[in-house]
Amino acid sequence: xxxxTQMEGPVTLSxxxxxxxxxxxxxxxxxxxxxxxxxxxxxxxxxxxATKADDKGSxxxxxxxxxxxxTSFHLEKGSVQVSDSAVYFCAxxxxxYIPTFGRGTSLIxxx
Amino acid sequence: DTAVSQTPKYLVTQMGNDKSIxxxxxxxxxxxxxYKQDSKKFLKIMFSYNNKELIINETVxxxxxxxSPDKAHLNLHINSLELGDSAVYFCAxxxxxRRETQYxxxxxxxxxx
Numbered sequence: 001x002x003x004x005t006q007m008e009g010p011v012t013l014s015x016x017x018x019x020x021x022x023x024x025x026x027x028x029x030x031x032x033x034x035x036x037x038x039x040x041x042x043x044x045x046x047x048x049x050a051t052k053a054d055d056k057g058s059x060x061x062x063x064x065x066x067x068x069x070x071t072s073f074h075l076e077k078g079s080v081q082v083s084d085s086a087v088y089f090c091a092x093x094x095x096x097y098i099p100t101f102g103r104g105t106s107l108i109x110x111x
Numbered sequence: 112d113t114a115v116s117q118t119p120k121y122l123v124t125q126m127g128n129d130k131s132i133x134x135x136x137x138x139x140x141x142x143x144x145x146y147k148q149d150s151k152k153f154l155k156i157m158f159s160y161n162n163k164e165l166i167i168n169e170t171v172x173x174x175x176x177x178x179s180p181d182k183a184h185l186n187l188h189i190n191s192l193e194l195g196d197s198a199v200y201f202c203a204x205x206x207x208x209r210r211e212t213q214y215x216x217x218x219x220x221x222x223x224x
Contacts, residue, residue, distance in 0.1 A: 032210040038152070043115075043201055043215035051210065087152050097159065097166050097208045099144075104152040 002027040006090045006102035013109050019077040021105045023064075023090035026071065031094035033057075033066050033073040038087045038104070047075075047088070085109045114138050115216040117202050122221045124192055132187045132219045134202030142166075143185040144203040144213065145177060154201075160185055161208045192223045 006023045013019060025033065032051045036044040048057030053068035062077045073090060090102040115136045124130055136143065144167070145157040159167035160179040174190040185202060202216040 034212065036213075036215075043217050044154075044203075044213075045215065046212050049212060089154065094210045097161075098156060098169075099213065101154045101156075104154070106152070 002031070002092060002096065002098070002100040004090050004092055004100050004102040006088075006105050008103070009087075009106035011105060011107050013080055013107070015082055015109055015111055016079045017109075019075070019080045019084075019107065021075040021088055021090075021107070023073045023075065023102060024071055025073065025090070025092050025100075027092055027095065027100075029095045030068075031092040033064070034091040034093070035062070035064055035073070035075050036089040036091060036101075038089065040086070044089060080107070080109045082109045082111055115202055115204055115214050117200075117216040117219050119219060120217065122219055123224065124222075125224055126192055126194060128192050129188070129190045130192060130221070131189070132200055132202075132221075134185045134187075134216055136183055136202075136204040136214070136216075138204055138214060140204040140206050140214070141182060142205045142208045142211075143179065143182075144205075145185065145187050146201040146203065148199045148201060148218070150198075158185075158187075159208060166208055194223050197221055197223045 003026045034049045035047040037047045048059040050057040050066035056065045087104045093099040142161045144159045158177040199218045203213040205211040205213045
């Protein structure tokens with residue numbers, strides 16, 4: 001079956017630091033890949049997505065590139081802010097009806 | 112004009128009680144989902160309906176029963192609540208059950224005492 005593996009957290013950074021959260025996946029066919037963000041006390045919301053190999057999703061300074069050769073979709077941001085503190089989920093869908101989420105990575109950004 | 116709404120937002124109840132959580136979406140989506148999120152933020156899919164038909168029914172105690180009266184609504188009924196049912200339950204919807212973005216509700220925080 002499909003699976004998503006993302007780095008364990010928490011990831012703790014100072015403001016303006018560079019962020020990478022690793023995500024790798026296992027899937028048959030060509031899934032769509034997503035990053036969702038969950039702020040404290042809220043539901044998940046889409047951060048960015050990519051639907052085919054070599055696509056780059058971007059939003060709010062975050063980027064991730066769909067790498068089929070390495071089955072990866074790593075999330076990056078050049079300069080994090082305190083307001084980016086949240087839990088980030090990598091996910092895939094396609095093929096089967098069952099969407100697959102990673103376990104989430106908590107990001108804590110200090111001033 | 113909330114896209115996916117859930118009621119109630121908080122639910123505190125005693126073991127053994129029966130409770131329901133309601134979900135509504137106004138996005139015109141065909142597919143709706145229920146997820147359970149534990150204290151470590153792990154998200155587990157429970158059920159999904161597409162056009163009122165059950166398409167995902169994961170390994171969940173049969174005390175949990177979903178019901179979709181129409182495409183815009185998906186409710187979750189829980190019988191004989193147990194301590195381990197304490198969690199945050201999220202409803203979500205998407206345009207179709209494959210490859211599409213999911214839109215999540217704000218969650219229902221269930222605490223069983």
